[in-house]
Amino acid sequence: MKPLAALIAVGMGLTCSAHATDWEVDLDMRLLSSDGQRSYLDGGTGALRYGENQSGLQLGRLRLALDQNIGELWSVHLDASSWGEHDKNPIDLTEAYLLFRPYPFDGLRARIKAGAFYAPISLENRGPGWESPYTLTPSALNTWVGEELRTIGLEGQIDWLGTRTGHLFDVGLTGAVYGWNEPAGVALASQGFMLEDRQTTLFGRVNPTPGLNDPREVFHEIDGRAGVYAGIEGRFLDRLVVRALRYDNRSDPTQQDGVTHIFAWLTTFNSAGARLESGNGWTGIAQWLQGETTISPHSHRLGYPFDAKFLLISKQIGRHTFSARYDRFEVLTHFVTPTGDDYAQYGHAWTLAYLFEPNAHWRFALEWLDVSTESALREAILPSEELSRERKIEASFRYALGSAVR
Amino acid sequence: MRPSARRNTRLIRGIDPEAAFPAGLPWLRYGYRAAAILLAGLLTLIRSAGVPAAVPGSVPSASVTITVHSADGRPVPGAVITVRSLAADARPSAPIKAVMDQINRAFDPDLLVIPVGSTVDFPNSDTVSHQIYSFSPAKRFTLPLYRGNPNPPVRFDQPGVVTLGCNIHDEMVGYLVVTDAQYFGRTDASGSWTADIARGKYRVAVWHPRMNDDANELERELTVAAGDRVTHELRLTKPLRPAPLSPHPHSWDGY
Numbered sequence: 001m002k003p004l005a006a007l008i009a010v011g012m013g014l015t016c017s018a019h020a021t022d023w024e025v026d027l028d029m030r031l032l033s034s035d036g037q038r039s040y041l042d043g044g045t046g047a048l049r050y051g052e053n054q055s056g057l058q059l060g061r062l063r064l065a066l067d068q069n070i071g072e073l074w075s076v077h078l079d080a081s082s083w084g085e086h087d088k089n090p091i092d093l094t095e096a097y098l099l100f101r102p103y104p105f106d107g108l109r110a111r112i113k114a115g116a117f118y119a120p121i122s123l124e125n126r127g128p129g130w131e132s133p134y135t136l137t138p139s140a141l142n143t144w145v146g147e148e149l150r151t152i153g154l155e156g157q158i159d160w161l162g163t164r165t166g167h168l169f170d171v172g173l174t175g176a177v178y179g180w181n182e183p184a185g186v187a188l189a190s191q192g193f194m195l196e197d198r199q200t201t202l203f204g205r206v207n208p209t210p211g212l213n214d215p216r217e218v219f220h221e222i223d224g225r226a227g228v229y230a231g232i233e234g235r236f237l238d239r240l241v242v243r244a245l246r247y248d249n250r251s252d253p254t255q256q257d258g259v260t261h262i263f264a265w266l267t268t269f270n271s272a273g274a275r276l277e278s279g280n281g282w283t284g285i286a287q288w289l290q291g292e293t294t295i296s297p298h299s300h301r302l303g304y305p306f307d308a309k310f311l312l313i314s315k316q317i318g319r320h321t322f323s324a325r326y327d328r329f330e331v332l333t334h335f336v337t338p339t340g341d342d343y344a345q346y347g348h349a350w351t352l353a354y355l356f357e358p359n360a361h362w363r364f365a366l367e368w369l370d371v372s373t374e375s376a377l378r379e380a381i382l383p384s385e386e387l388s389r390e391r392k393i394e395a396s397f398r399y400a401l402g403s404a405v406r
Numbered sequence: 407m408r409p410s411a412r413r414n415t416r417l418i419r420g421i422d423p424e425a426a427f428p429a430g431l432p433w434l435r436y437g438y439r440a441a442a443i444l445l446a447g448l449l450t451l452i453r454s455a456g457v458p459a460a461v462p463g464s465v466p467s468a469s470v471t472i473t474v475h476s477a478d479g480r481p482v483p484g485a486v487i488t489v490r491s492l493a494a495d496a497r498p499s500a501p502i503k504a505v506m507d508q509i510n511r512a513f514d515p516d517l518l519v520i521p522v523g524s525t526v527d528f529p530n531s532d533t534v535s536h537q538i539y540s541f542s543p544a545k546r547f548t549l550p551l552y553r554g555n556p557n558p559p560v561r562f563d564q565p566g567v568v569t570l571g572c573n574i575h576d577e578m579v580g581y582l583v584v585t586d587a588q589y590f591g592r593t594d595a596s597g598s599w600t601a602d603i604a605r606g607k608y609r610v611a612v613w614h615p616r617m618n619d620d621a622n623e624l625e626r627e628l629t630v631a632a633g634d635r636v637t638h639e640l641r642l643t644k645p646l647r648p649a650p651l652s653p654h655p656h657s658w659d660g661y
Binding site: 022122130168277406 | 541647
């Protein structure tokens with residue numbers, strides 16, 4: 001009887017709180033043709049999610065999301081995904097956090113997040129599940145954010161809501177303390193920037209050794225030191241968003257994880273960006289990120305300065321969205337590589353995308369992507385492949401279901 | 407407007423004239439019918455004109471048209487016009503019961519003009535929960551997270567603009583203009599608003615959610631003489647702020 005009573009109690013609890021639960025299930029299937037190399041995600045050195053060997057039908061993403069309010073001011077957000085690859089777990093969390101949002105007071109509003117979530121860096125990944133409503137594949141810059149960065153800790157945000165008090169703009173300040181992010185930078189150093197839409201899950205892995213399919217968990221605490229970031233955001237009405245953020249994971253680059261053998265990468269960067277939207281469907285996004293990631297094995301300092309930027313122009317006509325983006329990125333080295341170079345990767349990419357959302361449930365997308373990279377790391381493995389041009393054309397069919405879908 | 411007018415007609419028709427006026431007084435019976443029809447017609451006219459019930463039928467009035475133009479001469483639709491009497495014994499318009507719904511993550515309508523003392527119901531017709539707040543000096547309040555219509559109506563006792571937001575969906579903005587004026591309304595697509603206004607001295611004010619002008623500087627005095635047809639133009643001196651972008655199709659900007 002006890003299990004039955006417990007089941008009834010749970011059922012009643014769900015019924016009572018059902019008014020404040022939102023859920024969503026998305027299935028995104030892809031049909032693609034790629035002439036790319038074997039992907040870095042697949043143990044190769046390719047900069048795309050799918051290499052030539054993976055052309056055809058693929059599972060883009062299966063996503064399950066749940067927003068549960070707890071009382072008036074607290075809520076829990078869970079986002080889990082399966083990316084159709086042989087990761088450690090067939091389905092895993094990309095985000096999981098508790099949000100505290102007290103009522104605004106005299107034009108000031110506070111938000112506190114605790115758990116695992118994205119730092120406010122990307123201006124294109126603004127959709128549910130941190131997806132972009134402009135393209136299937138995020139920019140090189142934001143691909144890296146999805147691949148290696150997750151705030152696992154505490155973030156506080158305070159906003160001055162000027163637009164609610166007769167002014168033209170709002171201003172917000174963000175600060176965070178986090179851990180489990182020391183390996184961030186290993187993918188940049190071992191592969192460089194990529195253009196792909198798979199987000200590393202909280203227990204997911206990246207490949208620390210280029211050309212060797214031996215992925216390791218990326219969200220690990222190695223040195224016991226907390227990282228920090230601080231950011232500012234300004235919004236002019238609902239037309240312009242400007243963001244800047246300083247990130248420092250404060251790792252001790254001499255430390256190495258005993259289990260994964262990944263070093264603690266000391267990663268610092270500045271990021272800035274702006275998104276401008278017009279009243280007639282035009283959107284322009286410019287983002288820039290510049291920093292350095294370093295390890296010091298056996299007192300040898302190996303520093304990799306990196307820089308990525310992109311410009312995206314998008315036009316929405318009814319339910320149709322047309323976008324074009326240009327990416328530039330580079331990872332340099334403060335030392336001479338085994339191939340005698342002082343860089344790890346240079347690259348640039350063009351992306352053209354068309355998205356059509358006939359209703360809230362369906363989305364059809366077509367994307368063409370052309371990325372050229374020059375990689376000293378690839379040269380070390382495949383000497384004839386230092387320069388690489390990879391292209392793909394990809395169709396996406398996504399169906400969304402749930403109370404959060406409108 | 408129309409259903410209530412019909413209700414009034416039914417109410418009047420609902421009285422049995424045979425019982426009210428016994429046999430022997432047929433002229434009175436017919437006179438009653440005529441008066442009832444006339445009264446019903448008058449009520450329908452007044453209500454369908456969209457003018458608040460404060461229109462005093464017995465006081466001579468004039469048809470007043472207020473037009474609002476932007477700094478570059480274009481008509482401004484949706485501007486709130488209030489016409490407040492300067493008479494010492496003037497009383498605000500009678501309170502009303504209004505409804506502001508929440509549909510597709512937007513307040514619907516996004517702006518209401520209500521007399522002081524009115525109450526507003528805030529149902530939520532969305533499938534997602536909303537949580538309303540206002541920190542405007544004219545009325546500070548919060549409505550806890552809800553769906554459907556579990557909350558009692560909110561009463562607005564102070565004149566002023568009340569800006570509403572949802573603590574979960576930042577893009578939701580609504581406005582309540584609480585006024586102690588005798589006449590009020592919003593300009594139509596041609597930027598004009600017309601009402602029958604009793605003779606007297608008034609102060610005309612204009613407000614728009616996207617107005618950059620100081621509303622106090624745009625106030626004008628207006629003298630209404632009986633039988634006039636008055637057109638009064640108000641011109642903004644600064645351009646309006648751009649209109650909000652149409653709501654995005656999905657739950658964007660959680661990041």
